[in-house]
Amino acid sequence: MSAPDPGDRPPGAAAETASQSRLTTALTPVLTVAVSLLGLCLLWGFAANAWPGRAFPGPGQVWQVLRAEAANGDLFYHLGATLGRVAAAYVVAMVVGSVIGVLLGSHRSADRFFSPWLILFLNIPALVVIVLAYIWFGLNEAAAIGAVAVNKIPNVVVTMREGARALDPSYAEMAAVYRFGLLDRVRHVLLPQLQPYLAAASRSGIALIWKIVLVVELLGRSNGVGFQIYLYFQLFDVAAILAYTLAFVAVMLVIELLLVQPGERHATRWRRRPA
Amino acid sequence: MxxxxxxxxxxxxxxxxxxxxxxxxxxxxxxxxxxxxxxxxxxxxxxxxxxxxxxxxxxxxxxxxxxxxxxxxxxxxxxxIAAVFQEPILLPWRTVEQNVRLALPKGLRTKNLDGLFDTLGLAGMRSLYPAELSLGLARRAALARAFANExxxxxxxxxxxxxxxxxxxxxxxxxxxxxxxxxxxxxxxxxxxxxxxxxxxxxxxxxxxxxxxxxxxxxxxxxxxxxxxxxxxxxxxxxxxxxxxx
Missing domain, CATH: 3.40.50.300 (P-loop containing nucleotide triphosphate hydrolases)
Known part of the structure; x- marks a missing residue:
């Protein structure tokens, strides 16, 4: 390959290349991701060709199943059901976990007393909580969402407790002197200070929650991605299992890109950007 | 008055x-x-x-x-009571003007602060965040917060x-x-x-x-x-x- 001789360029080409290079730098991360995913697909395709069989379908077969499920509406019905449970469990876990975490972080004696409880709950397997919730509260939606939330709450508590310990008392004193109301204190003094911890807790939270939601659906619900995967497991339909999994992963990726990241950018707009 | x-x-x-x-x-x-x-x-x-x-x-x-x-x-x-502390203690995630208004009682939140900001030389800095101010300007904002409170x-x-x-x-x-x-x-x-x-x-x-x-x-x-x-x-x-x- 030989580089083009700069002397051959017509006038005005310099400005064009400059705007082109700006576009290229903007597109590079997107291109990298696309090429990387394409590479994974190709690898998967080769492997599926090398070891053909029902248990290991190629990307083409999975794509066909995905289109068929999308066409008859099943895909969106089950994705919607799972997404609803993820959202409900996320909200419950974040609210309850944050309140408990902040209380423990700001009251040392309460923290010392409840610490063993926290370690206990952190170490109860998700499956046990789910099974017990279904036994005690019946096979219903509240038990399902509650079980997922209970699994996540101890993690949120631990993160938010650290956040509450890191609170700067001078802001609280300023708020006390100027007689901020309770709502203003929470909104303008407490939450912005806890924001990095909230972000960390919700990042790890969403990923964990949707995995537990699948187990809850598998054990005791009659819709949702988890229920579908169980169904196709019994039919030994690996292509459909992969189709549902990839569809939901794609949904979570879109949520991350369109909801979580812009939200974080808005919350940290006051920080100085590196030049 | x-x-x-x-x-x-x-x-x-x-x-x-x-x-x-x-x-x-x-x-x-x-x-x-x-x-x-x-x-x-x-x-x-x-x-x-x-x-x-x-x-x-x-x-x-x-x-x-x-x-x-x-x-x-x-x-x-x-x-x-109003206080000006040793450090300015402005909320870094709120603008200068929001910092001043938040410290006011509900009834005064929307009052006209043009005169006060002008006197303190903060007129052009109302929408800046505290991290964008020098220490001297941050202290002026702290003074504005105290005096706005009457x-x-x-x-x-x-x-x-x-x-x-x-x-x-x-x-x-x-x-x-x-x-x-x-x-x-x-x-x-x-x-x-x-x-x-x-x-x-x-x-x-x-x-x-x-x-x-x-x-x-x-x-x-x-x-x-x-x-x-x-x-x-x-x-x-x-x-x-x-x-x-x-």
């Missing part, structure tokens, strides 16, 4: 304030500290570093309730510390300008005698720890007569009255 009906002075009568360290050592910071600041008067609490001036202010602000004795804040008018009493804790002398001097003049527009009972903590002589009507001189009042030094001269010549006379007479202080 004088706050209507504000007749009760600022009266401090602290019997004792003791700190206990984690090792069980106790240090008496204040003992038999009592003084009064008349209504509408600007007073300075002057004393050596570490003598308990900030502790006194924290007690008056209600941030430290573990002491024996009592105090009485000026009443009537707004009944509010308090019954204003407590200042070395508001010009860690500034270079020129910036500090400019801020002292700004403080006088906004204070003169609405003379409020004010108590300022400082260890800078020149600053105290320039700003106050009366200086309350504190002794080394445990802090108690050594004496009062009244500066009856109107502030605009306090030129360099007068200031050096004032300094001399202060040193005559309180030899060895500061």
């Amino acid at each position: 004088q706050p209507v009906g504000a007749v009760v002075p600022l009266r401090v009568d602290i019997a004792e304030k003791t700190f206990r360290s984690a090792q069980g050592v106790s240090i008496t910071a204040l003992q038999d500290l009592s003084f009064e600041v008349r209504q509408g008067e600007f007073a300075c609490l002057l004393g050596p570093s570490g003598c308990g001036k900030t502790t006194t202010l924290r007690i008056l602000l209600g941030l430290d309730k573990d002491f024996s004795g009592s105090f009485q804040l000026p009443e009537g008018g707004s009944n509010r 308090p019954a009493v204003l407590l200042l804790d070395e508001p010009f510390a860690s500034l270079d002398e020129r910036t500090a001097e400019r801020l002292r003049h700004l403080l006088l300008t906004v204070w003169s527009a609405r003379p409020t009972t004010a108590l300022m903590v400082t260890h800078n005698l020149r600053e105290a002589l320039m700003l106050s009507d009366r200086i309350i001189v504190l002794a080394q720890r445990p802090a108690h009042v050594l004496g009062m030094f009244d500066v009856r001269l109107p502030r605009h007569y306090r030129n360099p010549q007068v200031m050096s006379d004032l300094l001399r007479s202060f040193h005559q009255k309180f030899p060895g202080v500061v």
